[in-house]
Amino acid sequence: MADLSIDFCGVKSPNPFWLASAPPTNSGDQVKRAFDAGWGGAVWKTLGNPIVNVSSRFGAVDYGNTKMMGLNNIELITDRPLEVNLREMADVKKHYPKNTLIASLMVDTKDEWHEIVKKVQGVGSDLIELNFGCPHGMCERGMGSAVGAEPEVLKTIVGWVMEVAEVPVIVKLTPNIGDITEPAIAALESGASAVSLINTIKSIVGVDLDLMVPRPVVGNASSNGGYCGPAVKPIALHLLGQVAHVFPKPISGIGGISNWRDAAEFMALGSTSVQVCTAVMHYGYRIVEDMIEGLNDFLDDKGIASSRGLVGKAVPQYQNWGNLDLNYHVVADIDPDKCIGCQLCFVACMDGSHQCIHIPGMDDAAKKKAGHVVFPTDIPDRPVTAEGGTPGARIPWVHEEECVGCNLCQLVCPVEGTVTMREKRKAPEKETWNDRINAGTDVVPGGLDATAKARGAK
Amino acid sequence: MSDYSLPDGRLEEQLGDKAPLYSRAEAVAEANRCIYCVDAPCIAKCPTSIDIPTFIHKIATDNVRGAARTIFEENLLGASCARVCPVEVLCAGDCVYNQWGREPIAIGRLQRYATTNALAQDAALLSKTKAPSTGKKIALVGSGPASIAAAGHLALDGHRAVIFEKKAIPGGLNTLGIAPYKLKAQDALDEIDMVLGLGDIELRTGVGVVAADPGEGEVSAAQLLEEYDAVFIGIGLGPDNYLGIDGEDGAGVYGAVEMIERIKVDPGFDISSMKSVAVLGGGNTAIDIARELAQLGVPDVFMVYRKTAAVMSGYRHEMDGGLKDGVRLVENRQPIAIVRDLGGEVVGVDVEDTSGGGAGGETLACDAVAFAIGQSRLTVLAKAFPGVELDDKGRVVVDDETAKTGNTKVFAGGDCVNGGKEVVNAAEHGKRAAREITRMLNAG
Ligand SMILES: Cc1cc2nc3c(=O)[nH]c(=O)nc-3n(C[C@H](O)[C@H](O)[C@H](O)COP(=O)(O)OP(=O)(O)OC[C@H]3O[C@@H](n4cnc5c(N)ncnc54)[C@H](O)[C@@H]3O)c2cc1C
Ligand SMILES: Cc1cc2nc3c(=O)[nH]c(=O)nc-3n(C[C@H](O)[C@H](O)[C@H](O)COP(=O)(O)O)c2cc1C
Ligand code: SF4
Ligand code: SF4
Ligand code: SF4
Numbered sequence A: 001m002a003d004l005s006i007d008f009c010g011v012k013s014p015n016p017f018w019l020a021s022a023p024p025t026n027s028g029d030q031v032k033r034a035f036d037a038g039w040g041g042a043v044w045k046t047l048g049n050p051i052v053n054v055s056s057r058f059g060a061v062d063y064g065n066t067k068m069m070g071l072n073n074i075e076l077i078t079d080r081p082l083e084v085n086l087r088e089m090a091d092v093k094k095h096y097p098k099n100t101l102i103a104s105l106m107v108d109t110k111d112e113w114h115e116i117v118k119k120v121q122g123v124g125s126d127l128i129e130l131n132f133g134c135p136h137g138m139c140e141r142g143m144g145s146a147v148g149a150e151p152e153v154l155k156t157i158v159g160w161v162m163e164v165a166e167v168p169v170i171v172k173l174t175p176n177i178g179d180i181t182e183p184a185i186a187a188l189e190s191g192a193s194a195v196s197l198i199n200t201i202k203s204i205v206g207v208d209l210d211l212m213v214p215r216p217v218v219g220n221a222s223s224n225g226g227y228c229g230p231a232v233k234p235i236a237l238h239l240l241g242q243v244a245h246v247f248p249k250p251i252s253g254i255g256g257i258s259n260w261r262d263a264a265e266f267m268a269l270g271s272t273s274v275q276v277c278t279a280v281m282h283y284g285y286r287i288v289e290d291m292i293e294g295l296n297d298f299l300d301d302k303g304i305a306s307s308r309g310l311v312g313k314a315v316p317q318y319q320n321w322g323n324l325d326l327n328y329h330v331v332a333d334i335d336p337d338k339c340i341g342c343q344l345c346f347v348a349c350m351d352g353s354h355q356c357i358h359i360p361g362m363d364d365a366a367k368k369k370a371g372h373v374v375f376p377t378d379i380p381d382r383p384v385t386a387e388g389g390t391p392g393a394r395i396p397w398v399h400e401e402e403c404v405g406c407n408l409c410q411l412v413c414p415v416e417g418t419v420t421m422r423e424k425r426k427a428p429e430k431e432t433w434n435d436r437i438n439a440g441t442d443v444v445p446g447g448l449d450a451t452a453k454a455r456g457a458k
Numbered sequence B: 001m002s003d004y005s006l007p008d009g010r011l012e013e014q015l016g017d018k019a020p021l022y023s024r025a026e027a028v029a030e031a032n033r034c035i036y037c038v039d040a041p042c043i044a045k046c047p048t049s050i051d052i053p054t055f056i057h058k059i060a061t062d063n064v065r066g067a068a069r070t071i072f073e074e075n076l077l078g079a080s081c082a083r084v085c086p087v088e089v090l091c092a093g094d095c096v097y098n099q100w101g102r103e104p105i106a107i108g109r110l111q112r113y114a115t116t117n118a119l120a121q122d123a124a125l126l127s128k129t130k131a132p133s134t135g136k137k138i139a140l141v142g143s144g145p146a147s148i149a150a151a152g153h154l155a156l157d158g159h160r161a162v163i164f165e166k167k168a169i170p171g172g173l174n175t176l177g178i179a180p181y182k183l184k185a186q187d188a189l190d191e192i193d194m195v196l197g198l199g200d201i202e203l204r205t206g207v208g209v210v211a212a213d214p215g216e217g218e219v220s221a222a223q224l225l226e227e228y229d230a231v232f233i234g235i236g237l238g239p240d241n242y243l244g245i246d247g248e249d250g251a252g253v254y255g256a257v258e259m260i261e262r263i264k265v266d267p268g269f270d271i272s273s274m275k276s277v278a279v280l281g282g283g284n285t286a287i288d289i290a291r292e293l294a295q296l297g298v299p300d301v302f303m304v305y306r307k308t309a310a311v312m313s314g315y316r317h318e319m320d321g322g323l324k325d326g327v328r329l330v331e332n333r334q335p336i337a338i339v340r341d342l343g344g345e346v347v348g349v350d351v352e353d354t355s356g357g358g359a360g361g362e363t364l365a366c367d368a369v370a371f372a373i374g375q376s377r378l379t380v381l382a383k384a385f386p387g388v389e390l391d392d393k394g395r396v397v398v399d400d401e402t403a404k405t406g407n408t409k410v411f412a413g414g415d416c417v418n419g420g421k422e423v424v425n426a427a428e429h430g431k432r433a434a435r436e437i438t439r440m441l442n443a444g
Helices: A028-037 A082-095 A110-122 A151-164 A181-189 A230-246 A260-268 A278-283 A285-302 A344-352 A364-370 A408-412 A433-439 A449-457 B024-033 B041-045 B052-060 B064-074 B078-084 B107-121 B145-156 B185-196 B221-227 B256-265 B284-295 B316-325 B379-383 B423-443
Strands: A006-008 A011-013 A017-019 A041-043 A058-063 A066-073 A100-105 A127-131 A169-172 A194-197 A201-203 A225-228 A251-254 A273-276 A330-334 A419-423 B137-141 B160-165 B201-205 B208-210 B218-220 B230-233 B253-255 B276-280 B300-304 B328-330 B333-340 B346-353 B361-365 B368-371 B410-412
Touching (some): A017 A285, A028 A082, A028 A285, A066 A278, A082 A100, A110 A127, A151 A181, A181 A230, A194 A230, A230 A251, A260 A285, A273 A278, A285 B052, A285 B064, A330 A408, A344 A408, A408 A419, B024 B107, B041 B052, B064 B078, B064 B107, B078 B107, B078 B185, B145 B185, B145 B201, B145 B230, B145 B423, B185 B201, B218 B221, B221 B230, B284 B300, B284 B316, B284 B368, B333 B361, B346 B368, B410 B423
Parallel strands (some): A017 A273, A041 A100, A100 A127, A127 A169, A169 A194, A194 A251, B208 B218, B230 B410, B276 B300, B300 B328
Antiparallel strands (some): A006 A011, A058 A066, B346 B361
C-alpha cells in the first residue's frame, strides 16, 4: 500500500485528489459528501462579492459516442452570500480537520483583498487560491483572467494578499495567454507559495444554427465561455510541463482529469496535487474511489512508496524539439495474425502520410492510381486469417525502407496491438538538431537558394 | 495448478467457450458503452448486489484489479458467476439499454475480464484484506458454491473453516453440473484453489457428514456441533428424480445431472453409440444436457415436455440456443414407459398426449433416455441438526437476511434452502451466513 498523502506547502492532505473550485464545491453539504466519498481536499467555489448568473450556463461537445468530451460554462463566481459560505467553511473544517480546505478568492481592490483574506483565514482555510483565471464575465470587470494575463497586475495583487496572508497562497493561472511561464514567474517573484493550472480556456462550443446564437443560449445572445473536461487535458498537460520547468514550488494540476491515470500523468509532469471539476460534474464524487485505488496500485507496481515519489518524474524528459534524437527511428509492423483487413492504415498512409503501405495484388497501374510513387516487387500476398477478419481481405504490407515512422497507421488501426512500431535506428549515436546547429550542419538540401546562400556566407 | 487436476480425455474438453475472454480493447470498448448509472437497475438484479457500474467504470479506466475487488467484495465466486450466471434474466436483463431497445451491456463478460486478469496480475489480490486470526472454527457441510463462498468470507474474517465434502471432487454442481461451454470443471477447481488461499481453510474431500453413527470416512452432525463454533449446511440437492415408470431401470437410462457429471469429469464416459437421445423434462437441466449431447455430436436429441414451450421453466434464451444446436422439442407429451427390445436395449419412450387434443399415445424412438425432471432432497441429514426445520418441499428453513436456521449455531444456504437456483444465489447465501457468523462470534 503506497502512501498517498501529500505535503502541499507544508499543508498535509490525505491524498492528492482535490475538487477544483466550481459547482461541486458550491456548498458545505456538497464538500462534506465529497470528503465522505474520499476526496482529500476541496477548493471552495470562488468567493467574492456575490454575483448574478445567467441561464443557460453550460454547453458541451459530444464526440462520437462520448458525451461531454468538453464542457464550457459562462458561470461566474459564487452567487451565495459571503457570510453563508464562511459559516459553512468553518463547519466543514471543524468536522473534517484532516481534509484540506482551500479558499478560492476573487475581488477587486486592495481593501477588498485584505478583508476577504482575513475572513477566510478566520474560518480555518488551510490554503488560499487566487482565481486569476476565469476567462468570461469577471475579466470584463478587470478580475479573473484579466489579472492572470497581466504579470504586473498579478504581482501587485499577490503583493496585497501577501501583506495579510498567514497561510500559503496558490495563484491559479489562466491558459488564455501566449506564454504561461510569464505569470508563473511573476507569481514566484511576488512570493506566492504555489500555482495551480489550468483554469478554463476561452471557447465557443457551437452555434445554434436556427437561432444563429452561439451556445449556451441566453435569450437571443450568448458569450464566450471557459472550456474544460477531457478535451482540454492535452493543453493542460503542456502548460503544466512548461510551468514545471520554471516554477520550483508546489503545483496543483487541473484540466480534464477524470481517472487515476490522468492524475498520475499530471503528477509525473510536476503536480503535487490534482484538481477535478468536469468529471465530477458528469459522474459525481464517487469517481474518487477508482482514482485512489488505481493510483495506489500503480505506485505499488512501480515500487514507488509514496505519491510524492511520482511528482515530477517525467519533467526532465519534456524537452525542446531541438534536443530530440534525429537518429532514433521506428518503422511500422503489422501483425498478420491480428489484422482484420479494414485497410484504414492503408488509406491513412496513402492520403495522410508517406504512401508506404501497400495492398497485395495490385499491378503497377493500380498502384500508380492509388498514389504510390515507389514500386517494390516483393510484396507478400497474405490473406486475413484473424478471427473476426474480413473474408478475402489482404493484409497490408509496410514498405519498411519508405516508412517514416510517423505511427499514423498505428493510431488509426482499430485492433489493439496489430500495428506496432519497431525500433530501427538510423545510426547508433545520438544527434539532435541543436547538435547540427552547433556544428553548422543545420541545412537540409532542397531548400531555398536564399537560405543556402546566407548559410554558405556565414 | 489445482490440487485437484482432472484427467485428460473427458468429453467436456471437446466443447468450446461460448463467450471467450475479452481482449483489453474489447473490454474497454464495452465498458465505455455502460453509462455508469446511478442507482443502477442492474445491481438490484444481481443476487449478490455487485456494484456493477463501479466495476465497469474501473475497467474503462484500466483499473482492472480495482474492478475485481469491487466484484469480489460482494461475490467471492465472481469469476464463476461471470460465466455461469444467466445474465439475461439477472443483471443484464435489467440493464437500461433493454428499454432503449439496444443490446444490454455484456456484464458477465466484463466480470470475467476483470476477475480473470486481476487474479493473473496478482494472485494474492484478496488475501491482503484478511483479518487477524480469531481462533474460532466453523464446519461447512458440502463444498458447493454456498460453502465455498461462506468459507472464503469466514477465512477473510479471520476464522478457521473446515469443509467436509463427501465426493472426491469438490465444488458441487459448479464443478460437476455447469454446461462446459460456460465453465469447465478445471476452471471451477482453480477458483476453489483461489478461495482456499484466502486464509485458514481446510477442505476434506471424501468425508461425508451423516445424521448419526458415522462409519469410516464419515462424521456425524452431532460431532460437528460439538467440535465447532458454528456449522454451515450447503449440501445442495440429492440425486436425479425418476418417474417410476416401466423400463426405467437398466442400461441406457440416465439421470441428467449424473450424465452431465460424467461428461465433465469421467474420462471413461462414452456416448459414441448414442444416435438418438430422449431428454425428459423442460427445465434448465433438461436443456443443458440436450445441448451438450447435441454439441458433442449425438445426431438426434429431443426433449419431451408435458406442456408447451411457453410455460417451460427452462430459460427462453437457453431453449433458443438449444434449437440452434439442433435440439428438437416435443411438447405436450407425458412419458409413460421406457420401451426396451428383447435384448433389453432402449428403443423408445412411450408418451401420452397431454394437450387434450386426444391424439392418444405414441412411441418416440430413441436409444438412450435422460431424466431431467428435478433433483431429490437430502432431508435426513438436515434434520439431524436439532432445531433445523424443513418446509413442505423439503427445503431447509432459514432467515433470509442471516441464513440462520432454527438452531442458533447452524446456518444453511444454496440449493438446499432455495430448492435449486443458481450459483450466484448460493454465493449470496454463503456470504450472508458468513457475515452473521462473524457478527455472532465476534460479539462473544
Ligand atoms: C445441470 C445443472 C446446470 C446448472 N447450470 C447452472 C448455470 O449455468 N448457472 C448457474 O448459476 N447455476 C447453474 N446450476 C445451479 C447451480 O449449480 C447450483 O445452484 C449451485 O451449485 C448450488 O450450490 P450449493 O452449494 O447449494 O450446492 P451444490 O453445488 O449442489 O453442492 C453441494 C455439495 O454438497 C455435497 N454434499 C451433499 N451431502 C453431503 C454430505 N452429507 N456430506 C458432505 N458433503 C455433502 C455434495 O457432494 C456437493 O458437492 C446448474 C445446476 C444443474 C443441476
Ligand atoms: C461550471 C464551472 C464553474 C467554474 N467556476 C470556477 C470558479 O468559480 N473558480 C475557479 O477558480 N474555477 C472555476 N472553474 C474552473 C475549474 O475550477 C477548473 O479549473 C476547470 O474546470 C478545469 O478542470 P476540469 O477539466 O476538471 O473541469 C469552473 C468550471 C466550471 C465548469
Ligand atoms: S488498420 Fe489495422 S486491422 Fe486495418 S488493415 Fe491496417 S493493420 Fe489491418
Ligand atoms: S454475479 Fe452474476 S448476476 Fe451478479 S453481476 Fe455478476 S454476472 Fe451479473
Ligand atoms: S444498467 Fe446497464 S448501463 Fe446502467 S450501469 Fe448497469 S450495466 Fe451500465
